[in-house]
Amino acid sequence: MTEHAHGHDEGTAHAHSHSHAVSPDADRRWLRAALILLTAYMTVEVVIGFVAQSLALISDAAHMLTDAVSIVLALIAMRLAAKPARGGYTYGLKRAEILSAQANGLTLLLLSVWLGYESIVRLISPPAVTGGLVLVTALAGIVVNLICAWMLSKANRASLNVEGAYQHILTDLFGFIATAVSGLIVLTTGFARADAIASLVVVALMLKAGTGLVRESGRIFMEAAPAGIDPDALGDHLVAADEVVEVHDLHIWQITSGQSALSAHILVAPGGDCHKVRRSLQELLSAEYGITHATLQVDHVGEQGSADDVLRLTAGPAPAPLPAEHCEDTHGPVHRPGPHRH
Structure with a gap:
């Protein structure tokens, strides 16, 4: 007798529903609001970064650009994932969200390499930095990122896709804090290398967040448990x-x-x-x-x-393996009652 019990039978039809109370439409609204705020502030920050000759501000602005891109990717992936399964895509396009999360992780890693190189160059030969302008801009950036982080926290962070965008925002927030500290140091002591040191702090945060996203999305693509x-x-x-x-x-x-x-x-x-x-x-x-x-x-x-x-x-305390014809090409261990596994 053979019984195939599919996930849609007997109480399993809810398997595809979200386990959170936030609707996909609400998720998209929060993401769009954060995107608008980030884009507006990023434009201002790029201009001030060049005026103040601050790599920390420019690196924060570059990170904000990846924040904006991560949210755009998240919005596109959410729309694709909502499409019903059809044709050869028997699970639909649900893994578009995982592709988005992996792209977010990779952009963090690639950006950290570039910023790390630029930071080391500026440690060796620091340019003149306008500390007061850096401090004020960074403090404003902290407020903007706090608001954006709050917006994304209202969305479904159980989704690796949304979590990827959230990690971008959170890393940027910590980066602005480091930049504000560096601006204060430059303003009060004239120690110009503080700006490059703040950039290296941002780089370390990017590496941590990017590695986590790539690892988690990779587990899903490799069909890991x-x-x-x-x-x-x-x-x-x-x-x-x-x-x-x-x-x-x-x-x-x-x-x-x-x-x-x-x-x-x-x-x-x-x-x-x-x-x-x-x-x-x-x-x-x-x-x-x-x-x-x-x-x-x-x-x-x-x-x-x-x-x-x-x-x-x-029969017997240690059953022998079944003959090959029982189940050709069995994958993984065979579980039987008792301590024996084949």
Whole structure:
């Protein structure tokens, strides 16, 4: 007996819904408002940065440009992700949001390389910096970024896409704080290298945020299990359920942020109730792991292999591996009751 339980069956239809209370339309409104504010202030800052000969201000303005681009990418990705699945894109375009998050991470890393080089050059040969102008502009920038960070915090930060834009804003906020401190130092002490040192602080923040975004988006593209879920422990948990004899071909991945999916081949003891086992395993996955999109193939032992398969699974303290014809090209470990795993 074979049972294919798709994620849309029996209480799993909500798997694709957002787990937060903020609607996608509200997310877009907050992002657009932050985009308008950032773009307006960035234009002013570029002009002042050149007048004051401040690399810290120019680097902050360059970062604000990537902030604006990150929000534009986030808005485009949200619109693409909302399109229904059709044709060859059976999950729709939901991973457009992950592409956006990865692009945000890469822009942070690339920009940090350029700013790092320029900062080192200015440490060696510092230009004259107008400290007062830098200080006032940076303080205004702190206010602007605080407002933008608040706007993005009202959107759904569970989305890696929105989180990417938020990390851009947050890094920029810390950068403005460093720039304000450098402007105050230049104004009060005349130490011009403080401007380049502030730029290096911004570079370090960019590297940290960019690395995190690239790593998290990369995990999703490589079909890694969601952070916090150990596939081996989950497999052992499933095989411990009543009437379950073996679990193999267990795969866990993320379609996009907050949308995990699972597929597995479950073998049930002869005479066991496949339907009951499937329902109980789906309830377990939903309640304890938050996985509501699960596709489980449930078979009785021996339906796909020979009669010897039953003896191999049910006899002896250390069952031998099943013959190859049972499940050709099995992926990953085979989970069976007890301490043995093949």
